[in-house]
Amino acid sequence: MSTLLEIEGLSVTLPAGGEQRQVIHDVSLAIGEGEAHGLVGESGSGKSMTARSIMRLLPPGAEVQGAVRFDGTDVNSLDRGALRRFRGNDVAMIFQDPRSHTNPVRTIGDFMTEALCRNRGMGKRDALKRAAELLEEVFVDDPERRLTQYPDELSGGLLQRVMISAALAVEPRLIIADEPTTALDVTNQAEVMAILDELRRERGLAMLFITHDLDLAAAVCDHTSVMYAGFVVESQASERLHDRPRHPYSAALSHARPSIDRTLDRLPAVPGRPLSAFEAPSGCAFADRCPFKQTRCVEEAPALRELDGAMVRCHRAEELAETLAGSFQEDLSGHT
Amino acid sequence: MSALVMGRRRLAAGREAYPRLGVLGWTSAGFLALIALIAVFAPLITPQDPLAIDLGNAHVAPGTDYFLGSDANGRDILSRLIVGSRTSLLGPLGVVALAAAAGSTIAIASAWIGGRFDQIVVRVVDAWFSFPGILLAILAVAVFGSGLMAPVIALAISYIPYSARVTRSGAIRERRLPYVEALQVQGFSAWRICTRHLLPNLAPLIVAQATVAFGYAMVDLAAISFLGLGVQPPTPDWGLMVSQGKNGILQGHPQETLFAGLAIVLTVLAFNLLGDRISRVYQERS
Numbered sequence: 001m002s003t004l005l006e007i008e009g010l011s012v013t014l015p016a017g018g019e020q021r022q023v024i025h026d027v028s029l030a031i032g033e034g035e036a037h038g039l040v041g042e043s044g045s046g047k048s049m050t051a052r053s054i055m056r057l058l059p060p061g062a063e064v065q066g067a068v069r070f071d072g073t074d075v076n077s078l079d080r081g082a083l084r085r086f087r088g089n090d091v092a093m094i095f096q097d098p099r100s101h102t103n104p105v106r107t108i109g110d111f112m113t114e115a116l117c118r119n120r121g122m123g124k125r126d127a128l129k130r131a132a133e134l135l136e137e138v139f140v141d142d143p144e145r146r147l148t149q150y151p152d153e154l155s156g157g158l159l160q161r162v163m164i165s166a167a168l169a170v171e172p173r174l175i176i177a178d179e180p181t182t183a184l185d186v187t188n189q190a191e192v193m194a195i196l197d198e199l200r201r202e203r204g205l206a207m208l209f210i211t212h213d214l215d216l217a218a219a220v221c222d223h224t225s226v227m228y229a230g231f232v233v234e235s236q237a238s239e240r241l242h243d244r245p246r247h248p249y250s251a252a253l254s255h256a257r258p259s260i261d262r263t264l265d266r267l268p269a270v271p272g273r274p275l276s277a278f279e280a281p282s283g284c285a286f287a288d289r290c291p292f293k294q295t296r297c298v299e300e301a302p303a304l305r306e307l308d309g310a311m312v313r314c315h316r317a318e319e320l321a322e323t324l325a326g327s328f329q330e331d332l333s334g335h336t
Numbered sequence: 337m338s339a340l341v342m343g344r345r346r347l348a349a350g351r352e353a354y355p356r357l358g359v360l361g362w363t364s365a366g367f368l369a370l371i372a373l374i375a376v377f378a379p380l381i382t383p384q385d386p387l388a389i390d391l392g393n394a395h396v397a398p399g400t401d402y403f404l405g406s407d408a409n410g411r412d413i414l415s416r417l418i419v420g421s422r423t424s425l426l427g428p429l430g431v432v433a434l435a436a437a438a439g440s441t442i443a444i445a446s447a448w449i450g451g452r453f454d455q456i457v458v459r460v461v462d463a464w465f466s467f468p469g470i471l472l473a474i475l476a477v478a479v480f481g482s483g484l485m486a487p488v489i490a491l492a493i494s495y496i497p498y499s500a501r502v503t504r505s506g507a508i509r510e511r512r513l514p515y516v517e518a519l520q521v522q523g524f525s526a527w528r529i530c531t532r533h534l535l536p537n538l539a540p541l542i543v544a545q546a547t548v549a550f551g552y553a554m555v556d557l558a559a560i561s562f563l564g565l566g567v568q569p570p571t572p573d574w575g576l577m578v579s580q581g582k583n584g585i586l587q588g589h590p591q592e593t594l595f596a597g598l599a600i601v602l603t604v605l606a607f608n609l610l611g612d613r614i615s616r617v618y619q620e621r622s
Contacts, residue, residue, distance in 0.1 A: 055521055060451055088523020101518040103533050114532075115522050170522075 004206045005031040005054065005174055009066035012053055020063060023049050025230045027066075028304070031174070031223075034204040038217030038238065040253070041227035042274045047210045050227070051176050054208070055093065056083060070174070088119035092167035094196070096179040098159040102151040109147035112166045119170050134165040138195050157188030164196050174206045182211070193220065214253045218242045226250045229274075229285035236310030244325045246312040249286045251324040284315070292316055292323075356620070361613030364606035371603060375421040382415035386572050395589040405591035407577075408584055413592055417599055420572035424600070427488050427566070428553035432546040434492035439499025440542050444530050446500075447507035458504075461497045469494030470556055477565040484567055487560045495549055499542070506541040510534055540618040547611030551604035558600050574600050 010027040013020035024046045031037045039047045052058050054068055056075060068075040070090060078086055095101040102111055112134070113127035122130065128147060135143035138161040151159055160180060167175060180196060181189040197220045200207050211217050217224045218238040225235040226249060234247040245251040252270040272289035283298040284290070290297065296315055304313045307321075314320070357365065374381065383403065390410035398405040404413040446457040469491050476490035510516070511534070519529045558575025560566040567573035569580070574596045581592025 057517060057520065084523040084525060086523070087521055091521075093518070093521045095514065095518060097514065100514040103515045103519075103537070105537055106533075114524070118528070119523055 002033050003030050004033045004035075004071060005208070006069040007050070007054070007066070008069070010050065010053055010068060011065040012049055012058065013063045014059060015061040023230050024053070026304070027227075027230075027232050029225050029232065029235060031206050031208060033173075034206055035223065036200065036207040036209055036221040038221035038224035039208060039210045039227060040212060040214050040217045040224060042212055044274065045227040046230040047227055048178055049230075051093070051178055051208060051210055054176065055087060055091065088115065089170060090172055091174045091176060092170060092172040094160075094163055094167050094175060094177045094180045097183045098156065098163045099151060101163070102159070104151055106150075107147065108149055108151065108154070108162055111151075112147070112162070112169060115166065115170050130169065131165075134169050135162065137199065138162070138165045140165075155188075156184050157192055160184060160188070160192050161195060164192070164199065168199055168203065168205075171203075172205065174208065175200060176208045176210070178210045179212070181216075196220075214250070215242070226253070231285055231313060232304060232311070233286065233313045234310065235304075235312075240310065244321070246307060246310050246317050246321065246324065247286075247314050248290045248292050248320065248324060252289075284313075292320055356617055357610075357613045360609050364610040364613070367606045368603070368610065371421060371606075372425065374418055375425050378419045378422055382412075382418050384412035384415045386411060386415040386419045387570055388412075395584060395587070397589075398591060404595050405589070407581060407592045408589075413577075413595055416572040416577060417574070417595060420574050420577060420596070421599070423484060423567050423571065424554065424558070424574040424603075427484055427557040428550045430484075430488040431491045431495055431553035431557070432549045434489070435495035435499050435549065436542055436546040438492070439496045440503045440535070440538070442496070442500045443503035444507050444534055444538070447504055447511045448526060448530055448534075450511075457500075461500050461504075464494075464497040464500075467494045467497075470559060473556070473560050474563070474565060477560070482565050482568055487557060487566050491553055491556055495553065498549060499545055502545045503538060503542055506538050507534060510537055540614060544611050544615035544618055547607050547614060549611075551607035551611070554600060554604050554607070 007027055007029050010024055011022060012024040013022045015021075027046070027050055029037060029039075039050065041047050049058070053064060054070075054075065056078075058064065064076060070086065075083075075086065106114075109128055109131060112131040113122075113124060116122045116127035116130060117124060120127075131147060132143040135146060140146055140158065140161055146154070146158075146162070154162065160183075164180070175196075177196065181193050184192060193216070207221075209217060209221050214224070214226070218241060221238050223236070224238045224241050225232050226241070226247065227233065228249050234241065234245065234250045236246065241250060242254065245254060249270070256269055270289055271291075281287070281298075283300060284293075284302050287293050287297040294316065300315070302313050302315045304311050305317075306312075307317050388411060390406075393402075393406055393410040394408050396402045396406040396410070402412050402414070404417070407413055407416070442457060442461070446454045472494050473487040473490040476486040480486040516529060516533070519533060557566060558573075558578065561573050561575030562579040564576075564579065567576055569576065577596035578593050578600070581590070581594075581596065584590065584592055
């Protein structure tokens with residue numbers, strides 16, 4: 001499997017209050033052709049910033065270090081025209097809130113055909129026909145009528161399905177899905193996710209799937225990276241991440257999920273407050289909330305290193321291996 | 337007018353079947369449509385020749401022969417008002433069309449590029465406000481000669497900052513909406529996003545501002561005509577008629593100044609009311 005997208009040592013700083021603050025710290029990840037890669041973390045952990053770095057959509061004043069390579073080409077070296085072709089033809093993005101990401105005064109038909117006409121050079125009539133076919137693929141009833149409607153006439157779930165089919169319309173090679181189901185009703189979430197997953201597999205597209213739901217990422221992605229405060233703290237194959245988390249934060253995240261097998265009075269939460277990316281301290285970013293913290297964790301920042309085929313950023317990963325895989329819950333509750 | 341229709345369609349398309357212009361808004365729109373029709377068909381509907389001098393019938397009071405009376409040269413005031421509506425509407429139309437086109441271009445470019453460029457534009461526009469429109473128009477007449485062209489262009493230049501400031505505030509807000517980012521991600525050019533998405537969405541705001549500006553431009557151009565620097569006699573023009581009738585007032589024949597003034601006041605009022613309603617509908621939408 002050849003590598004389609006490769007992020008290497010990506011660091012991003014944003015201007016804030018007269019100085020540059022680092023929001024992404026040395027992030028590296030690779031996505032193979034047709035592979036799905038999950039990016040999991042709390043709000044403000046740098047997931048979306050990472051996605052924006054791929055699309056070169058960072059706010060003005062942002063400084064980027066490291067490389068983002070798509071199919072061997074550094075995205076940051078593209079000139080204006082090449083960047084437009086890259087955005088238009090190679091990558092498609094699906095956003096969290098479909099309603100705010102559509103122009104409210106354009107019809108669904110306008111929205112779906114604009115990319116086909118501009119980036120694929122199709123005529124308006126052909127593009128409309130293609131759009132109707134695509135809508136049928138995502139199980140939208142009466143697609144011809146939908147094409148004449150405005151975004152606010154569609155429900156959130158329906159609109160998100162339209163967004164998915166529009167994203168697939170230009171036949172990209174990589175989809176970046178930024179929490180595509182978060183803004184939807186629970187009843188719609190599973191359906192939309194299933195459609196996205198199925199279409200992606202059918203077409204052999206690579207996907208970067210951003211979510212804060214570790215289990216969801218594990219279910220749809222081959223490989224999952226966990227981000228915390230701008231760092232990738234752990235990265236490994238999804239099923240292994242689920243069964244054998246290597247980082248205390250990933251383990252805590254999986255335990256914070258309700259499970260049908262467990263009966264609890266109260267769901268466990270990760271103690272403390274999530275750190276936003278730009279307040280990362282000198283030691284390990286998770287140290288403050290970690291039940292396994294030692295002096296070393298506070299003083300020295302751990303590096304991302306390999307352990308049994310996984311990448312982990314924790315000083316104590318080896319000694320904690322068994323604990324994290326097993327009865328983590330007691331340790332966590334004993335700590336608070 | 338077609339810009340107005342377009343703006344209405346966009347509004348209607350986005351939220352509701354009819355924009356809430358209200359009774360006053362629709363009355364104003366209807367009145368202005370009527371004036372526009374009169375201007376278009378002026379030569380066909382004048383009861384008398386607006387240029388025919390008949391000194392024997394000077395200063396005739398309004399009545400059956402002369403519906404609104406006659407002026408000092410015995411010309412029919414109603415016919416002159418009807419024909420005069422052409423220059424009186426065309427002038428302000430030219431002013432707001434030029435000013436809105438230039439102002440919106442500056443505003444959208446400034447909002448799109450942002451950063452230092454935007455700040456420079458804002459300062460330049462601020463300084464631009466200090467250009468006295470009428471004085472600039474008088475200067476233009478002095479340099480290029482009297483007529484409609486020179487004052488219209490001069491006034492348009494002095495109206496640009498008003499259009500630019502209002503449109504920029506809307507464009508900045510629109511620029512930050514997530515759908516713009518979604519368009520960028522689809523690889524569309526800045527030109528396309530600005531002209532095909534931002535501009536149509538800002539159209540109601542631009543039209544509202546232009547409508548109000550139309551009234552001001554009309555008054556300014558009337559003032560220039562009044563000073564004898566705009567449209568030249570014997571071509572009828574409302575501003576010029578106010579000026580020409582002023583001697584008649586002292587002689588007890590106020591009809592020319594009165595009716596020409598009334599035509600200006602009613603038209604300006606209608607434009608202001610309509611502009612106000614459009615901008616309110618736009619604000620309700622966003």
